[in-house]
Amino acid sequence: MTRTAPPGDAIAAVTHPNPYPWYAALRSGPALVRDERLQLWIASRADVVRDLLTNDALRVRPIAEPVPAAIAGTPAGEVFGQLVRMNEGDTHARHKPVLQRALAGLDLASAHEEAVGIAARMSHAPLSGFCLAYPVRAAAHLLGFAEDALPILSDWMREFVACLSPLSMPAQLDRASSAATALMDRFERLANTRPAPHGSLLAAVQAEAPEPNSRTLRESRRPAVANL
Structure with a gap:
């Protein structure tokens, strides 16, 4: 069997045949990881995810843009x-x-x-x-x-x-x-x-x-x- 390369990022991990070693390494690191290429913050620990989901500052949409600008008014x-x-x-x-x-x-x-x-x-x-x-x-x-x-x-x-x-x-x-x-x-x-x-x-x-x-x-x- 050939060794499968680890996923390149959190999005690629979703469809990777075996992302779990990569997830484990991610979880052993900082509570929040910034992926500058994807412009995403990644939270991999249950307590951090829970805190984020219950934080009033994190909304479904930005207050100033309830509808994406590209389709506003359509x-x-x-x-x-x-x-x-x-x-x-x-x-x-x-x-x-x-x-x-x-x-x-x-x-x-x-x-x-x-x-x-x-x-x-x-x-x-x-x-x-x-x-x-x-x-x-x-x-x-x-x-x-x-x-x-x-x-x-x-x-x-x-x-x-x-x-x-x-x-x-x-x-x-x-x-x-x-x-x-x-x-x-x-x-x-x-x-x-x-x-x-x-x-x-x-x-x-x-x-x-x-x-x-x-x-x-x-x-x-x-x-x-x-x-x-």
């Missing part, structure tokens, strides 16, 4: 700004409990059965395409979308997520905004369906929102599609 930026996982403070506190309660009340056995069925019907897809499309289709179906809408929804989502990379080119950002507009339009139509599809996540969110037409409900429904 449809993609509007969707990004409503993502529950990318918000803190009042917005996060108002939306997350609604989604948590809605998710907790779902019929997991039924959701699992539906997800398995979607996977089976995608068995002809290449592995790379399956890995990208399946989670989106399963989540979209859970929200309440009909199965014939799932392919276009997963295509739009693939184009939208390009805006999450700081390396995306202008053409990719334009396509991301077009996709965001299409996604939100399709979701608004679903959200205005009365009643919402039985057993769907959308129906659960509507049931858990404080009032049927409350701001919390309207805003909690919108980030749900963006979190596909």
Whole structure:
């Protein structure tokens, strides 16, 4: 057997066949390590990670830039700004409990059965395409979308997520905004369906929102599609 070279950095370690000796060496060093090439701080000890995750100074987004500058003022930026996982403070506190309660009340056995069925019907897809499309289709179906809408929804989502990379080119950002507009339009139509599809996540969110037409409900429904 040939000796495998250690990973070159923390990102390369994620896909390395045996990164554990490198991790062990990292853990035996300083509590925080700076990788100047990647412009990252690396914490490898549980106590340090715990301190960082509970530190109020470390936020999801910079206070002065809640939406990345490259997409601010665009449809993609509007969707990004409503993502529950990318918000803190009042917005996060108002939306997350609604989604948590809605998710907790779902019929997991039924959701699992539906997800398995979607996977089976995608068995002809290449592995790379399956890995990208399946989670989106399963989540979209859970929200309440009909199965014939799932392919276009997963295509739009693939184009939208390009805006999450700081390396995306202008053409990719334009396509991301077009996709965001299409996604939100399709979701608004679903959200205005009365009643919402039985057993769907959308129906659960509507049931858990404080009032049927409350701001919390309207805003909690919108980030749900963006979190596909």
